Amino acid sequence: MGEKNKKGQPNFMIVDKDTHRQDIVNMFTALTSREDIGVILICQNIANEIKDVILEYNKIIPAIMEIPSKELPYDTQKDSVLQKAARQLYGVDQAENKL
Secondary structure, X not given: OOOEXXXXXXXXXXXXXXOOHHXXXXXXXXXXXXOOOOEEEEEHHHHHHOHHHHHHOOOOOOEEEEEOOOXXXXXXXXXXXXHHHHHHHHOOOOHHHHO
């Protein structure tokens, strides 16, 4: 379960069908700039909505981890963080074969 820091900022966001993309981007940006956050868990289907923002993110901490949602199975081909790591580890040509 999430909590709020001393400044009253939550370390979580509940996203539903009515949540605007910009609200997700704003929360992602806020969480990635906080020093008290080490890992960000984001459902894969939500990560796909802000894929461009996640791909631009290049810090190690907080680490971004895409997880399956209750409604959709996990798909390694849609995990932008895993794809980026595979490209860095195996090279652009071999990354897709390794997953």
